Amino acid sequence: xxxxxxxxxxxxxxxxxxxxxxxxxxxxxxxxxxxxxxxxxxxxxxxxxxxxxxxxxxxxxxxxxxxxxxxxxxxxxxxxxxxxxxxxxxxxxxxxxxxxxxxxxxxxxxxxxxxxxxxxxxxxxxxxxxxxxxxxxxxxxxxxxxxxxxxxxxxxxxxxxxxxxxxxxxxxxxxxxxxxxxxxxxxxxxxxxxxxxxxxxxxxxxxxxxxxxxxxxxxxxxxxxxxxxxxxxxxxxxxxxxxxxxxxxxxxxx
Numbered sequence: 001x002x003x004x005x006x007x008x009x010x011x012x013x014x015x016x017x018x019x020x021x022x023x024x025x026x027x028x029x030x031x032x033x034x035x036x037x038x039x040x041x042x043x044x045x046x047x048x049x050x051x052x053x054x055x056x057x058x059x060x061x062x063x064x065x066x067x068x069x070x071x072x073x074x075x076x077x078x079x080x081x082x083x084x085x086x087x088x089x090x091x092x093x094x095x096x097x098x099x100x101x102x103x104x105x106x107x108x109x110x111x112x113x114x115x116x117x118x119x120x121x122x123x124x125x126x127x128x129x130x131x132x133x134x135x136x137x138x139x140x141x142x143x144x145x146x147x148x149x150x151x152x153x154x155x156x157x158x159x160x161x162x163x164x165x166x167x168x169x170x171x172x173x174x175x176x177x178x179x180x181x182x183x184x185x186x187x188x189x190x191x192x193x194x195x196x197x198x199x200x201x202x203x204x205x206x207x208x209x210x211x212x213x214x215x216x217x218x219x220x221x222x223x224x225x226x227x228x229x230x231x232x233x234x235x236x237x238x239x240x241x242x243x244x245x246x247x248x249x250x251x252x253x254x
Contacts, residue, residue, distance in 0.1 A: 063097035066090075070098070073105070077154050084155040085134075094118075094153065112153075119147040127171040132200030134158075135170060168200065172249050179250040189213075189248060207243070214242040 042051035070091040071078040081087055092098055095110040113119075120138045129135060142150065150159055165186045166173035176182060186192070190205040208214065215233050217224045237245055246252070 062099045064092055065097070065099045065102040067092075069102045081154045084157065086154065086156055114146055114148060116144070116146050119151075125170045132168055135168060137170070176249040181249065181251060209241065211240075211242055218242075 040050045040052065043049070045051040067078075067090050081089075081091075094113055098108070098110050101108040101110050116138070120136070123134055123136055125135045125137050151157075164173075176184075186205075189208060192205045193203040196203040196205060211233055212219075216222060217228055218231055219233050220230045222228075222230065242248075
């Protein structure tokens with residue numbers, strides 16, 4: 001009776017459900033089989049990774065020596081670099097892995113990048129990089145000349161601070177250049193300490209904090225050319241500073 005009931009129950013199940021059940025069972029069996037074949041035997045012994053990976057890593061040939069090994073033989077360069085903007089950049093970032101040089105200094109001389117294309121890997125203009133990070137347009141910035149002809153890699157302080165805000169704020173400069181504020185100098189809205197060009201993160205420019213600042217040009221009674229858009233500061237977005245709604249570098253208002 002039990003077997004007959006089971007057959008009746010199976011017959012009552014829709015055909016597509018039986019097919020899906022069979023496919024699901026095959027997938028489960030395949031996953032179990034694949035785990036036995038593909039998952040390393042030592043996986044999970046010491047955490048969620050292959051325990052034998054430690055032995056594989058230890059067996060690899062050592063390539064990097066570490067900055068401490070470089071400082072032992074080159075203290076003068078280490079002192080100079082330690083006071084520069086490159087103090088956080090390891091020697092082997094530019095010179096490559098130098099374990100062989102440490103073991104046999106006369107047989108293995110570290111390469112030094114001298115081609116122009118190397119430094120822009122970090123300093124070529126890229127809008128995703130942090131604001132204030134030194135960036136240049138490799139096509140326009142002293143074209144053809146190698147970077148080391150002006151900058152000492154161990155102390156890459158520029159020969160003189162940037163003369164234009166666009167030197168570091170390229171994305172803002174490109175945006176502002178096609179806006180209604182294109183002709184306004186940056187210092188009209190920002191008070192910039194002269195030390196900002198040398199230590200941009202320690203000396204940040206100020207920005208307007210009151211509605212009246214923008215009102216000097218855009219208030220209804222402002223003494224400015226008639227083609228400039230005007231608003232009633234008392235009723236237009238009260239309670240908000242203007243730049244909370246209007247992007248100053250590309251204001252959309254007409």
